[in-house]
Amino acid sequence: MKDDExxxxxxxxxxxEKAFDELLEYYKRLVRFWVxxxxxxxxxxxxxxxxxxxxxxxxxxxxxxxxxxxxxxxxYAGWRLRDALLDSLKRSRNMPDYQYKKHxxxxxxxxxxxxxxxxxxxxxxxxxxxxxxxxQVERAIDxxxxxxxEEFIAQDTDLPISVRTVENPDDRxxxxxxxxxxxxxxxxxxxxxxxxxxxxxxxxxxLGLNKDNVKRIRQRATEALLKLIExxxxx
Amino acid sequence: MKIDDVKKAxxxxxxxxxxxxxxxxxxxxxxxxxxxxQADAHLKLCLICVRRLSVFQEERAAVYGGDGGKPxxxxxxxEHFAEYLRQAVENWKACFAQLRLVREAIMxxxxxxxxxxxxxxxxAYAILEPTADLAIRICSNETDLxxxxxxxxxxxxxxxTILQRVSDLEVRAEVMVSRxxxxxxxxxxxxxxx
Numbered sequence: 426m427k428d429d430e431x432x433x434x435x436x437x438x439x440x441x442e443k444a445f446d447e448l449l450e451y452y453k454r455l456v457r458f459w460v461x462x463x464x465x466x467x468x469x470x471x472x473x474x475x476x477x478x479x480x481x482x483x484x485x486x487x488x489x490x491x492x493x494x495x496x497x498x499x500x501y502a503g504w505r506l507r508d509a510l511l512d513s514l515k516r517s518r519n520m521p522d523y524q525y526k527k528h529x530x531x532x533x534x535x536x537x538x539x540x541x542x543x544x545x546x547x548x549x550x551x552x553x554x555x556x557x558x559x560x561q562v563e564r565a566i567d568x569x570x571x572x573x574x575e576e577f578i579a580q581d582t583d584l585p586i587s588v589r590t591v592e593n594p595d596d597r598x599x600x601x602x603x604x605x606x607x608x609x610x611x612x613x614x615x616x617x618x619x620x621x622x623x624x625x626x627x628x629x630x631x632l633g634l635n636k637d638n639v640k641r642i643r644q645r646a647t648e649a650l651l652k653l654i655e656x657x658x659x660x
Numbered sequence: 661m662k663i664d665d666v667k668k669a670x671x672x673x674x675x676x677x678x679x680x681x682x683x684x685x686x687x688x689x690x691x692x693x694x695x696x697x698q699a700d701a702h703l704k705l706c707l708i709c710v711r712r713l714s715v716f717q718e719e720r721a722a723v724y725g726g727d728g729g730k731p732x733x734x735x736x737x738x739e740h741f742a743e744y745l746r747q748a749v750e751n752w753k754a755c756f757a758q759l760r761l762v763r764e765a766i767m768x769x770x771x772x773x774x775x776x777x778x779x780x781x782x783x784a785y786a787i788l789e790p791t792a793d794l795a796i797r798i799c800s801n802e803t804d805l806x807x808x809x810x811x812x813x814x815x816x817x818x819x820x821t822i823l824q825r826v827s828d829l830e831v832r833a834e835v836m837v838s839r840x841x842x843x844x845x846x847x848x849x850x851x852x853x854x
Binding site for chain 1: 661662663666667669670671673674675680681684685687688690694697698701702704705706707708711715716718719720722723724780827829
């Protein structure tokens with residue numbers, strides 16, 4: 426946070442009434458940013474209604490934010506504000522259905538290609554897979570953050586990585602949550618091995634361990650994860 | 661659930677889209693090193709999440725202007741690191757105040773001192789080289805500290821050194837104290853951020 430922003434929060438928590446209005450004024454740009462993005466994607470939406478809705482939500486977010494817990498207000502408030510605006514848009518039924526279908530196609534195409542190719546697909550490959558033009562894919566990707574955040578799971582969680590198996594999206598396993606329960610070395614070894622495809626030898630060189638040691642730690646870490654899953658209710 | 665299912669879930673982990681919470685934390689440098697590396701692995705693959713991240717970066721710029729505002733983590737991290745440096749120096753002094761322990765350490769091994777914070781933000785150690793020169797190394801898993809200047813004083817020797825990136829996960833600074841410049845009183849040491 427910038428110094429003037431921190432000062433506003435300090436004054437607000439000291440009970441200065443004027444500081445609340447100043448915070449609203451400060452973060453009005455956040456409302457404008459998301460309203461502008463949404464209007465571009467949904468031209469039928471009423472700008473003034475959205476601004477009003479956004480300002481009401483902003484008030485609640487300011488009241489609910491505690492800077493003492495660390496983090497920044499916009500990290501906490503930005504996407505929550507956007508979600509509230511989209512909810513309001515859905516209530517007013519101004520979100521065209523065909524847009525949603527197009528976005529869904531692009532996401533499905535990318536996910537399928539990644540699974541099949543085990544690498545990042547190009548735009549052209551996504552377009553071909555989805556049966557859309559390159560321009561349509563570009564527009565869909567561009568609109569995604571603004572228009573369809575519900576596509577990206579676990580919005581209600583602050584977990585660093587929430588993981589489900591891609592082939593079976595309903596069978597959600599919170600590997601990310603469980604990884605956080607392992608010690609740093611185990612987390613690092615699993616990350617390097619599974620996320621980055623490093624070999625045990627490469628990891629060993631990086632950490633100054635020997636290869637067999639890394640392999641043993643990795644196996645133990647996997648077993649520890651299994652145990653954690655089994656301990657979870659319904660695991 | 662079997663061990664193979666866990667392995668499969670781990671293999672698939674990098675293909676799963678990042679949540680808004682993760683993306684904004686990534687943007688604001690609030691993720692720890694390992695979570696950031698996991699996010700990087702996905703971002704390398706996914707055009708959609710890269711674009712979503714850039715929208716969040718635009719959001720930040722819309723609120724704070726062109727530079728996007730300096731995240732508070734930078735200041736907090738420096739303060740954090742400075743505090744750990746103080747603790748490390750205290751530990752050094754306590755350790756080298758006992759001459760017997762110093763002699764034993766020198767006889768026993770080439771690494772004669774080590775201190776590490778629990779979160780790994782600071783690891784400091786001293787190595788006695790075969791030439792009897794002393795190497796003091798200051799490392800951190802917070803690569804955002806890259807480029808920070810440190811002033812190290814050992815007796816009358818004062819050296820400025822810089823934390824430099826040695827891998828994706830570590831920055832390190834080093835000071836060499838030759839045998840001749842090694843002080844008689846090894847507790848006469850200070851390390852601080854410039």
